[in-house]
Amino acid sequence: MDPDPTAIDDYIQANRGTYTDEAIRDNLVSAGHDPLAVEAALRRTGPGTAWNPEPQPAATGGLMAEAWILFIACGLIGLAGFAMASSFSTGGSFPFFLIAYIGIGLAIILLVRWAVSKVGIRGLWAGILGVALVPIFGALMFGTCVAASSIGRT
Amino acid sequence: MLPVLARFGPITIGTHDFFTMLGLLAGFVLYYRALRRDGLLGGPITLISVAAVLGGALGARLITSWEVLGDVQSAGLPLTYVLTHGPKSIIGGLAGGYLAIVLTKRALGYTLSTGDYYAAAIPLALAIGRVGCFLSELPLGTPTSLPWGMTVSPEAAAAFPRCPGCGGPMHPSMLYEIGFHLGAFALITTRGPLLPVRGDTLKAYLLAYGLFRFGIEFIRGNEVQWLGLTGPQLVLIPLVAWLLLHFIRQLRSGVYRMPRPQPAIA
Numbered sequence: 001m002d003p004d005p006t007a008i009d010d011y012i013q014a015n016r017g018t019y020t021d022e023a024i025r026d027n028l029v030s031a032g033h034d035p036l037a038v039e040a041a042l043r044r045t046g047p048g049t050a051w052n053p054e055p056q057p058a059a060t061g062g063l064m065a066e067a068w069i070l071f072i073a074c075g076l077i078g079l080a081g082f083a084m085a086s087s088f089s090t091g092g093s094f095p096f097f098l099i100a101y102i103g104i105g106l107a108i109i110l111l112v113r114w115a116v117s118k119v120g121i122r123g124l125w126a127g128i129l130g131v132a133l134v135p136i137f138g139a140l141m142f143g144t145c146v147a148a149s150s151i152g153r154t
Numbered sequence: 155m156l157p158v159l160a161r162f163g164p165i166t167i168g169t170h171d172f173f174t175m176l177g178l179l180a181g182f183v184l185y186y187r188a189l190r191r192d193g194l195l196g197g198p199i200t201l202i203s204v205a206a207v208l209g210g211a212l213g214a215r216l217i218t219s220w221e222v223l224g225d226v227q228s229a230g231l232p233l234t235y236v237l238t239h240g241p242k243s244i245i246g247g248l249a250g251g252y253l254a255i256v257l258t259k260r261a262l263g264y265t266l267s268t269g270d271y272y273a274a275a276i277p278l279a280l281a282i283g284r285v286g287c288f289l290s291e292l293p294l295g296t297p298t299s300l301p302w303g304m305t306v307s308p309e310a311a312a313a314f315p316r317c318p319g320c321g322g323p324m325h326p327s328m329l330y331e332i333g334f335h336l337g338a339f340a341l342i343t344t345r346g347p348l349l350p351v352r353g354d355t356l357k358a359y360l361l362a363y364g365l366f367r368f369g370i371e372f373i374r375g376n377e378v379q380w381l382g383l384t385g386p387q388l389v390l391i392p393l394v395a396w397l398l399l400h401f402i403r404q405l406r407s408g409v410y411r412m413p414r415p416q417p418a419i420a
Contacts, residue, residue, distance in 0.1 A: 011415040019412055020270060021192070023350035032418035 008033055008041040016045070155310040157290040173286025181272075181279030188271045198262050205258040206251040213250015218243045218385045221377070244280060245367065245386055248360065249393060269353030274342045277359065281335035288328035292317045293375035295325030302326065318375060325373045334366050350412050351404065361397040364390050 008028060015024055021042055028038045159169040185203075189195050219240050226235050255268070288294070292314045294304055303323025311320035338359055342348065347355045368390050376384040404410065 007416050011413075015413065017265065018352060018409065019350050020347040020352050020355075022346045023412060027412055028415050031415045033415070034418070 008038060009045055012041055012045050155290060155292070155306060155313075157313070169290040170286040173289070174283045177279035177282035177286075180282055181275035184275040184278060185271055188274070189268075192271075194266075194268070194271075198264050199268070201262065202255055202258045202264065202268065205254040209254020209257075210247040210251030213253070214242045214244065214247035215240055217246025217249060217389050221379060221385045241385075243386060243389070244283070245364075245389055245393070248276070249389075252360075267353035269356035270347050273347070273356040273359055274339055276356070277335040277339040277342070277363075281332050281339060284328045284332045284335065288326070288332070291328070293319045293324055295319065295327035296373045296375050297322050298325045298373070299323070300325070316377070324375070327370055327374045330370055331367070334363070338362070349410070351409055354401075354404065357397055357400060361394065361401065364394040364397060368394065 011028060012024055025035075025038055025042065029035050156169050158166055159172050160167045182203075186195075189199060222240055226240075258264075259268075292306060292311060293316075294306070297303075297319040300323075304326045305323050306320055308320075311317045314320075342355065342359065349355050349358055368387055371384045371387045371390075374384065374386075376386065379385050379388060
């Protein structure tokens with residue numbers, strides 16, 4: 001018997017963001033709740049907490065922080081690549097790499113910041129931007145490597 | 155060895171590529187079914203899935219690319235050759251896909267952990283994909299005198315520029331890995347989420363795979379890069395450390411002690 005079905009709903013809503021449906025179901029049933037009522041409540045409440053169509057302002061800061069982390073991480077990977085490349089010690093290529101990487105990278109970071117804050121990019125477009133960040137920085141890293149190494153060879 | 159599965163006129167179907175695609179397809183079918191079951195299909199999850207594929211593809215090519223950069227450059231090839239013909243690593247694929255998912259979810263403001271929806275799909279995809287590796291890549295592993303050691307013909311070995319153990323029986327290391335993934339797949343599909351916290355079943359699988367793969371690398375036959383460790387082992391150290399740190403934090407936070415619901419009134 002479940003005279004107060006809102007108790008089940010409240011428990012599900014409070015824990016669904018952290019715990020699996022299976023764990024919630026097991027806990028409720030082991031506390032004596034009707035398995036059918038628990039199942040119905042899980043279906044009724046749905047995965048509503050999953051999608052927030054209006055991201056909080058903090059999400060913008062998070063996106064920028066991740067952009068910076070990617071920028072630095074890709075730069076370090078690029079430097080490691082140069083350290084292993086044979087033309088690294090012949091001179092010329094490393095300063096070019098550094099200048100190109102920092103210059104182009106900062107330009108992209110500023111562009112992202114402008115798009116996020118001024119244009120009010122959010123929701124779907126922010127998602128597309130998030131999708132694009134990884135290949136953009138990957139291409140940036142290897143593009144500058146190729147450019148720098150070709151200058152080093154000539 | 156079966157590097158080419160079939161030829162249809164000018165079209166050649168490589169064994170490795172075929173099983174990679176088959177594994178991806180099987181994984182996506184499982185992932186899709188799990189999402190549909192929980193009513194999560196929609197625009198945001200589609201974007202997140204696309205990001206996972208892009209990030210995975212890029213990560214697979216990038217994470218061990220440093221191993222061949224010197225060779226590529228000394229051969230006079232452009233560094234973009236690494237992206238188009240360089241080594242691929244499933245460790246990089248997993249790491250790149252994971253990073254892309256995290257970034258996209260943050261950008262979308264998508265707060266629900268979806269890791270567990272991949273928890274059965276990834277081991278199945280990897281088990282199928284490794285069949286392609288087993289049929290088309292050498293060396294199979296380091297030399298062994300164990301009764302299940304496998305040999306390859308000299309003609310097959312000659313097709314590979316580097317195959318140190320091909321003169322005798324080798325560990326079938328890909329088969330060991332297939333066994334691990336199939337075991338994980340069976341465990342997750344029969345038991346459901348292994349941990350009560352959303353996303354932690356996937357992380358537990360990734361941690362177990364990371365540790366398993368680190369060990370299997372000792373008999374894989376990959377080139378030693380530094381301190382007696384292969385490239386994948388060096389890459390795995392920070393990834394496994396991050397996952398260990400995650401579980402230590404989870405344990406210390408007490409999140410696995412789930413709040414008790416109010417008892418039902420009879």
